Amino acid sequence: MKKTTNKPKFSPVAKYSKAHERYLKRLRNDKIFVILFQILILVLGIGLWELLAYTKVIDAFFVSSPSRIFNMFVSLVENGSIFKHIGITLLETIIGFVVATLGGTFFAIILWWNKRLRRILEPYIVVLNSLPKIALGPIIILWVGSGMGAIIVMCVLICIVLTTITMLNAFNSCDADKIQLMKSMHANKFQIFWKLILPSATDEFISVLKINVGMSCNQPALSLRRKFQVLSLQKVRSCLVNT
Amino acid sequence: MGKMLSFDNVNFFYQTKKEEIQALKDLTFDVDENEFASIVGPSGCGKTTILSLIAGLLEASSGEILLSGTPIKDSDDRIGYMFQRDHLFEWRTIWQNVTLSLEIKKQPNADQIREQAKELLKKYDLYDFISAKPRELSGGMRQRVALIRTLVMQPKLLLLDEPFSALDFQTRLKVCDDVYDIIKSENKTAILVTHDISEALSMSDKVVVLSSRPASVKHIQMLKFNGETPLSRREDPSFGKIFDLIWKQLTNEKDNKQT
Numbered sequence: 001m002k003k004t005t006n007k008p009k010f011s012p013v014a015k016y017s018k019a020h021e022r023y024l025k026r027l028r029n030d031k032i033f034v035i036l037f038q039i040l041i042l043v044l045g046i047g048l049w050e051l052l053a054y055t056k057v058i059d060a061f062f063v064s065s066p067s068r069i070f071n072m073f074v075s076l077v078e079n080g081s082i083f084k085h086i087g088i089t090l091l092e093t094i095i096g097f098v099v100a101t102l103g104g105t106f107f108a109i110i111l112w113w114n115k116r117l118r119r120i121l122e123p124y125i126v127v128l129n130s131l132p133k134i135a136l137g138p139i140i141i142l143w144v145g146s147g148m149g150a151i152i153v154m155c156v157l158i159c160i161v162l163t164t165i166t167m168l169n170a171f172n173s174c175d176a177d178k179i180q181l182m183k184s185m186h187a188n189k190f191q192i193f194w195k196l197i198l199p200s201a202t203d204e205f206i207s208v209l210k211i212n213v214g215m216s217c218n219q220p221a222l223s224l225r226r227k228f229q230v231l232s233l234q235k236v237r238s239c240l241v242n243t
Numbered sequence: 244m245g246k247m248l249s250f251d252n253v254n255f256f257y258q259t260k261k262e263e264i265q266a267l268k269d270l271t272f273d274v275d276e277n278e279f280a281s282i283v284g285p286s287g288c289g290k291t292t293i294l295s296l297i298a299g300l301l302e303a304s305s306g307e308i309l310l311s312g313t314p315i316k317d318s319d320d321r322i323g324y325m326f327q328r329d330h331l332f333e334w335r336t337i338w339q340n341v342t343l344s345l346e347i348k349k350q351p352n353a354d355q356i357r358e359q360a361k362e363l364l365k366k367y368d369l370y371d372f373i374s375a376k377p378r379e380l381s382g383g384m385r386q387r388v389a390l391i392r393t394l395v396m397q398p399k400l401l402l403l404d405e406p407f408s409a410l411d412f413q414t415r416l417k418v419c420d421d422v423y424d425i426i427k428s429e430n431k432t433a434i435l436v437t438h439d440i441s442e443a444l445s446m447s448d449k450v451v452v453l454s455s456r457p458a459s460v461k462h463i464q465m466l467k468f469n470g471e472t473p474l475s476r477r478e479d480p481s482f483g484k485i486f487d488l489i490w491k492q493l494t495n496e497k498d499n500k501q502t
Contacts, residue, residue, distance in 0.1 A: 010274075074316045158291070175330070176438075177326055177328065177330055178330050178332075180300060180326070181324070181326060181330050182325075183300060183343045184298050184300065184322070184323070184324035185343065185347050185348070185396060186320060186347065186348055191347050195332075195343070195346070195347070196332070199332070199334045200332075200334075202334065
């Protein structure tokens with residue numbers, strides 16, 4: 001006996017009106033246009049950079065060129081040293097990022113918890129934030145040396161103050177009526193923090209993570225670039241000595 | 244019927260940098276058990292301050308506030324507070340919002356309370372949304388969830404601080420009916436603070452009219468309208484007359500303030 005099913009039959013092709021099809025086509029074309037232009041800008045930018053370096057309008061010794069970077073990348077891959085350098089850079093970035101994010105959030109929690117302490121430390125935090133951290137570079141090198149430690153300390157210094165200020169603002173901007181609601185439910189300070197203040201600051205925490213990832217990458221990446229620059233300078237010097 | 248709440252010559256002052264301001268002056272009124280009382284008064288007269296005093300969030304400068312004959316203490320679990328806005332936590336599901344107070348304060352009969360909460364959610368067509376986030380609900384539904392969240396605290400006395408002010412008129416009438424039904428069927432005593440006289444009249448057994456700041460009791464109106472719901476109580480012939488009476492009390496107050 002032939003089985004019959006009550007399943008509704010759907011046409012494999014959705015039926016759209018002509019106007020709707022035109023609308024969808026316009027959306028698709030718009031998306032393709034944006035992507036194509038993004039690629040075009042990238043290609044033009046790299047092409048222009050290479051052209052200017054090739055025609056010596058700009059000095060490739062200082063600003064490099066895409067072909068030089070590619071050649072350097074290939075040679076570093078061939079001798080395997082790039083993986084070591086990337087590994088160290090990643091480690092510096094991750095340590096700096098984690099310490100700064102957790103440390104900054106922890107300070108923000110302490111300052112939210114203790115209003116008086118917050119009022120006492122507020123001007124110092126503002127001053128610390130406005131201080132150009134890169135200016136502390138020489139002092140940090142004197143304190144912790146010029147190796148990995150200095151890069152991590154620099155990375156933490158750059159991110160921690162910003163994290164503290166952003167998270168503290170997020171904690172303080174929580175709706176006062178919601179805090180009253182928690183109090184009317186007889187919540188203690190820890191419960192108010194854990195169930196209300198912290199979750200309501202999630203958006204700010206995510207934006208802090210995004211900012212810190214970028215800023216943490218900056219410092220080790222700069223040092224990585226510096227290492228390669230030193231290598232290139234040493235190479236130039238040895239060439240000069242040989243000639 | 245015994246007294247649930249009594250205010251006896253309560254005064255309240257708050258401090259600003261410039262001066263000390265008296266918000267309440269010799270405030271005296273009672274609310275009986277299972278009674279629905281409303282407090283109306285000019286804007287800024289201190290209506291919400293009264294609720295904060297009852298909830299133990301503020302402390303009276305002088306006078307006595309008794310709940311079932313005993314003084315109100317800090318974080319008194321006999322009281323549930325419903326605010327002007329629903330204040331549902333957007334990152335929690337409806338069920339997690341409703342049972343928030345059970346997470347904060349462990350109750351010996353928590354399972355029974357959870358079952359009651361489920362029943363209330365079912366009764367008011369919210370059960371299908373227990374896993375939803377608050378943003379998926381309409382304003383009226385959110386306000387009903389907020390009330391059920393307050394009832395989960397098992398309060399003897401419910402404080403409602405203009406809970407319908409953020410709703411559009413049609414939703415407001417519907418939610419008023421639902422909230423009234425929930426409070427009456429749960430045999431709760433409630434105090435509603437509102438600036439809407441018709442809302443106060445349609446829901447209450449008693450309306451307390453306050454003077455402008457410093458607030459004191461200007462008039463207490465007992466109500467007995469025909470009708471089972473706030474909407475049907477509005478159709479009572481005496482509704483308009485009492486509305487006018489209270490309106491006059493409040494407008495006199497405004498006139499006096501202007502002169």
